[in-house]
Amino acid sequence: MKSVLGRRGVAPSWSVQRPFGWRTLIGLVIILVIMGDSAHRLGLERIFIQTGEAIAASVGLQERSQLGDAVGRITGEMFPITIEERKPVTRIENFDEARLPPFSHLESVDVQEQVLNSDTLQLETVTHTQRVLVEPAGYLLYVLTKMVETIEIAIWATIFAIVMSLPLAYLSARNYTPHFVIYGAARGVVSFFRSMPELITALFLVIAFGFGPVAGILALTLHGAGFLGKFYADDIEAADKRPQEALQAIGAGQLSILRLAVIPQVLPSFTAQTLYLLDRNIRMAAVVGLVGGGGIGQELKGRYDLFEYDRVGTILLVLFITVVGLDQIASRIRRHLLS
Amino acid sequence: MRDFNSCEDRLAIDGPALSFTGVSKAFGDGHQALADVSFDVAPGEFCVVLGASGSGKTTLLRMVNGLVDVSGGEIAVTGERLSTANMARVRRKIAMIHQQFNLIERLSVAQNVMAGTLAQQTVWRAMIKLYPRSVQNKALELIKRVGLGADHVNRRAARLSGGQQQRVAIARALMCDPAVILADEPVASLDPKIAHDVLGLIREAARERGAAVLCSLHQPDLARQYGDRIVALHQGVVVFNGPPSALSGDVLHQIYHMSAPAA
Ligand SMILES: Nc1ncnc2c1ncn2[C@@H]1O[C@H](COP(=O)(O)OP(=O)(O)O)[C@@H](O)[C@H]1O
Ligand SMILES: [Mg+2]
Numbered sequence: 001m002k003s004v005l006g007r008r009g010v011a012p013s014w015s016v017q018r019p020f021g022w023r024t025l026i027g028l029v030i031i032l033v034i035m036g037d038s039a040h041r042l043g044l045e046r047i048f049i050q051t052g053e054a055i056a057a058s059v060g061l062q063e064r065s066q067l068g069d070a071v072g073r074i075t076g077e078m079f080p081i082t083i084e085e086r087k088p089v090t091r092i093e094n095f096d097e098a099r100l101p102p103f104s105h106l107e108s109v110d111v112q113e114q115v116l117n118s119d120t121l122q123l124e125t126v127t128h129t130q131r132v133l134v135e136p137a138g139y140l141l142y143v144l145t146k147m148v149e150t151i152e153i154a155i156w157a158t159i160f161a162i163v164m165s166l167p168l169a170y171l172s173a174r175n176y177t178p179h180f181v182i183y184g185a186a187r188g189v190v191s192f193f194r195s196m197p198e199l200i201t202a203l204f205l206v207i208a209f210g211f212g213p214v215a216g217i218l219a220l221t222l223h224g225a226g227f228l229g230k231f232y233a234d235d236i237e238a239a240d241k242r243p244q245e246a247l248q249a250i251g252a253g254q255l256s257i258l259r260l261a262v263i264p265q266v267l268p269s270f271t272a273q274t275l276y277l278l279d280r281n282i283r284m285a286a287v288v289g290l291v292g293g294g295g296i297g298q299e300l301k302g303r304y305d306l307f308e309y310d311r312v313g314t315i316l317l318v319l320f321i322t323v324v325g326l327d328q329i330a331s332r333i334r335r336h337l338l339s
Numbered sequence: 340m341r342d343f344n345s346c347e348d349r350l351a352i353d354g355p356a357l358s359f360t361g362v363s364k365a366f367g368d369g370h371q372a373l374a375d376v377s378f379d380v381a382p383g384e385f386c387v388v389l390g391a392s393g394s395g396k397t398t399l400l401r402m403v404n405g406l407v408d409v410s411g412g413e414i415a416v417t418g419e420r421l422s423t424a425n426m427a428r429v430r431r432k433i434a435m436i437h438q439q440f441n442l443i444e445r446l447s448v449a450q451n452v453m454a455g456t457l458a459q460q461t462v463w464r465a466m467i468k469l470y471p472r473s474v475q476n477k478a479l480e481l482i483k484r485v486g487l488g489a490d491h492v493n494r495r496a497a498r499l500s501g502g503q504q505q506r507v508a509i510a511r512a513l514m515c516d517p518a519v520i521l522a523d524e525p526v527a528s529l530d531p532k533i534a535h536d537v538l539g540l541i542r543e544a545a546r547e548r549g550a551a552v553l554c555s556l557h558q559p560d561l562a563r564q565y566g567d568r569i570v571a572l573h574q575g576v577v578v579f580n581g582p583p584s585a586l587s588g589d590v591l592h593q594i595y596h597m598s599a600p601a602a
Binding site for chain 1: 430444454455
């Protein structure tokens with residue numbers, strides 16, 4: 001005879017177990033209190049107050065709002081965005097009028113300058129004619145080359161991250177690592193890389209390698225290797241064991257098994273993670289540029305510091321369109337590979 | 340240690356393809372899965388291991404190619420006694436067919452079949468998945484032999500039906516010219532009609548090549564129909580070893596009813 005007592009030694013009763021108990025409820029209350037305190041310390045209420053004011057102002061309930069004013073001021077200065085590039089010919093080295101850049105032309109403009117007359121000691125307005133080289137899409141083209149540079153930075157960083165993470169993933173996959181000590185060490189390295197924020201790594205790498213793409217690429221590579229290393233390793237560990245066992249049974253070597261029975265199975269997932277990293281790297285490549293890591297971010301920082309918001313507008317627009325466009329391409333690739 | 344590359348090895352050609360002598364298995368948790376199992380399988384013979392679920396069939400088969408360690412007794416393949424030292428070499432003479440087919444689903448049929456020769460290939464060949472012409476031709480021949488068409492050759496294994504996948508697994512098993520083919524419930528996931536086709540194919544293909552088959556099954560009627568000989572396991576002990584015609588109702592009763600027959 002089986003015991004009539006249930007698992008905990010209490011007689012089973014004809015009732016459905018409650019899905020949650022009072023402990024869950026108390027836990028929830030504690031979490032809410034902690035979150036409330038944190039929100040208060042960080043001043044999160046301003047999110048609601050200022051957004052509320054802005055909405056009220058926009059529907060006419062209120063004269064003006066701080067947020068609305070700020071947004072209005074910035075957009076006012078950003079638009080119209082700057083597309084063309086104008087440069088006084090006197091500031092162009094080796095200027096040759098016979099060989100102008102394509103689609104450009106020269107304009108003569110009157111420039112008024114306040115000059116201190118040394119005789120009268122008074123400010124006088126002097127007008128003189130200056131010749132200016134106008135490239136109608138010059139600035140946009142420059143921003144586009146910077147955008148291409150940013151994408152290049154992201155692609156190189158992704159490639160380097162793949163190359164670095166493959167051996168790390170092999171060593172930190174429990175079922176393929178040569179030794180558990182190596183497993184622990186590799187997992188440690190991977191977590192360390194992943195925990196390094198790109199922006200801060202870039203700050204230090206700029207000191208070591210100077211301003212420019214190299215520092216940006218390396219900063220993105222280190223974080224990316226940590227990211228891919230972990231997810232590749234987890235995929236290898238979780239891969240279907242049956243085909244691996246089939247090859248093991250006929251005496252195939254570890255590397256052959258990894259190549260033939262693991263890689264093909266995890267490839268869709270590898271690809272999805274790598275595409276995610278590339279996507280993230282393009283956005284982050286723009287960010288590390290802010291601290292001197294090359295690309296469009298460096299240009300953005302420079303213009304921002306000079307209060308040239310019309311050019312900042314151009315940069316942000318190009319960045320936005322690029323990220324959206326690449327996202328479309330990436331999702332198409334992903335769909336193709338997963339089928 | 341004895342030297343198996345000498346005359347004993349050659350003498351073994353007339354001996355059994357596979358022999359178990361007093362083999363036992365106790366798992367780490369102390370569970371005795373097999374006890375004192377002894378029997379031989381001759382070259383070209385189709386030997387069925389019959390038993391209920393949990394009787395030790397899988398354990399017995401997996402000990403032959405070292406997927407499970409032997410606790411006691413010895414196993415010999417074409418006269419060569421298994422040990423950890425010669426496992427890599429012995430494995431080349433043994434092929435395995437699995438209940439779940441165990442194909443690499445995202446690789447093509449041809450790639451799966453050619454992978455059957457991996458133990459003989461250099462690592463770089465595996466890396467680039469490019470096999471010698473002779474291997475390619477042999478794979479094509481075997482794909483035809485197991486009843487698949489040219490349209491299947493480069494199709495992903497996952498696209499095939501269960502029966503077709505098991506045919507691919509059979510072709511993969513035949514690639515290394517095995518002396519012994521282990522088949523662990525090869526038809527347990529297949530429809531009855533397909534099950535007959537697949538078992539028939541394994542038996543014929545093995546017989547053509549003089550390979551011994553050790554095939555586990557849990558259905559007595561299939562065992563009777565395809566086995567040249569039946570070894571019945573009950574709770575890790577051999578309770579019958581003989582031709583299908585000698586398999587009595589008493590034995591079947593003992594295998595499939597948990598209670599021991601009253602003494
Ligand atoms: N890795 C293992 N550890 C412990 N016990 C096991 C292990 N594998 C199998 N067993 C036990 O050994 C017995 C025989 O199992 P198995 O060989 O799989 O039987 P069958 O294939 O005939 O169903 C079962 O009781 C099973 O629970
Ligand atoms: Mg089994």
